[in-house]
Amino acid sequence: MSRVVKVGNLFIGGGHPITIQSMTNTKTSDIAATVDQIKRLEEAGCEIVRVAVPDFESAKAIKKIKKGINIPLVADIHFDYRLAIESIKMGADKIRINPGNIGESWKVEELAKVAKDHRIPIRVGSNAGSLKKEFESKYDRATALAESALNEVRILEECGFSEIVVSVKSSDVLETIKANEYIAQKVSYPIHLGITEAGTYETSIVKSSIGIGYLLLRGIGDTIRVSTAGDPVKEVSIARKILISLHLRKGGQVIACPTCARSELDVEKVATQIEPFVEKTDLVVAVMGCVVNGIGEGKHADIGIAGTKNGAVLFKNGQIVKTLSAENIFTELLCVIKEEAEKRKCRVMLSE
Numbered sequence: 593m594s595r596v597v598k599v600g601n602l603f604i605g606g607g608h609p610i611t612i613q614s615m616t617n618t619k620t621s622d623i624a625a626t627v628d629q630i631k632r633l634e635e636a637g638c639e640i641v642r643v644a645v646p647d648f649e650s651a652k653a654i655k656k657i658k659k660g661i662n663i664p665l666v667a668d669i670h671f672d673y674r675l676a677i678e679s680i681k682m683g684a685d686k687i688r689i690n691p692g693n694i695g696e697s698w699k700v701e702e703l704a705k706v707a708k709d710h711r712i713p714i715r716v717g718s719n720a721g722s723l724k725k726e727f728e729s730k731y732d733r734a735t736a737l738a739e740s741a742l743n744e745v746r747i748l749e750e751c752g753f754s755e756i757v758v759s760v761k762s763s764d765v766l767e768t769i770k771a772n773e774y775i776a777q778k779v780s781y782p783i784h785l786g787i788t789e790a791g792t793y794e795t796s797i798v799k800s801s802i803g804i805g806y807l808l809l810r811g812i813g814d815t816i817r818v819s820t821a822g823d824p825v826k827e828v829s830i831a832r833k834i835l836i837s838l839h840l841r842k843g844g845q846v847i848a849c850p851t852c853a854r855s856e857l858d859v860e861k862v863a864t865q866i867e868p869f870v871e872k873t874d875l876v877v878a879v880m881g882c883v884v885n886g887i888g889e890g891k892h893a894d895i896g897i898a899g900t901k902n903g904a905v906l907f908k909n910g911q912i913v914k915t916l917s918a919e920n921i922f923t924e925l926l927c928v929i930k931e932e933a934e935k936r937k938c939r940v941m942l943s944e
């Protein structure tokens with residue numbers, strides 16, 4: 593089992609729940625826009641947020657950003673150790689920086705001391721896009737990624753620093769898996785998982801589900817980030833679905849049949865309409881095209897509907913409890929979902 597690292601009010605590693613991370617794509621120095629995006633990420637289920645800190649203006653913005661948000665904030669810095677120190681002083685809960693990029697060892701030592709004094713962990717790691725030649729020429733790519741990350745770990749360890757999180761990321765799924773397996777055998781620090789530059793929405797879902805999902809099933813990984821081009825809120829939703837699918841966290845989900853010639857219902861439309869509500873509950877809701885197979889196939893859901901000639905039937909635990917007229921399917925189903933959620937004290941917004 594991995595060691596435990598504290599990030600703000602959360603623990604990473606040591607069997608604690610896998611946390612969902614994301615990263616803002618606003619200018620960090622634009623405090624209002626960054627806080628606004630982080631609030632949307634929080635609402636979607638993001639538990640740790642990373643912001644890029646390319647300059648002192650961004651580092652100084654962290655203090656005000658922190659006042660407007662409720663989740664731990666990670667400052668992402670590339671080379672300048674002074675930006676990392678300033679970010680810590682402004683209240684960052686974790687730093688992402690590679691000590692190998694900082695330069696002279698006294699700079700690394702100074703950063704490690706400030707981080708230690710403030711009890712702030714540091715994530716180190718490697719990324720296929722910026723892998724140094726010295727590693728690339730010596731190993732296959734996955735091992736090079738892992739050895740490069742381990743080299744960063746060693747630099748911090750030499751400074752007496754051990755509040756470390758490690759990551760090795762590639763846009764290639766198999767390379768990422770191999771590199772993380774290698775890392776997990778060598779060190780016990782918590783591992784941050786992700787397929788980097790995973791691509792556009794659909795591609796990123798496929799790559800992240802396979803890469804992150806496989807590693808989590810093998811017991812590797814303590815925190816995850818799905819990387820998707822565009823609005824980061826989408827990443828959080830995918831990450832949640834990965835964890836729910838692996839039974840690593842509770843959460844509502846819609847199961848829906850693919851439909852066939854027997855279908856009497858616009859399954860896609862109803863499933864898409866109710867999904868945002870169901871995701872705020874712990875319920876499993878089935879949307880099935882017909883009663884022929886729908887009720888049997890959806891019997892493990894908490895609530896289900898199956899299409900009929902005149903609308904749909906609503907069933908619970910495989911038993912029909914109600915008939916829904918065609919024009920009221922969505923509103924009636926939503927009503928039942930809210931009633932059930934309220935009974936179970938789920939966090940569904942009853943006013944929505």
Ligand code: SF4
Pocket residue numbers: 849850851852853854855856880881882883884885886889
């Ligand atoms: S539930 Fe009915 S409509 Fe849906 S795939 Fe099965 S048989 Fe076809």
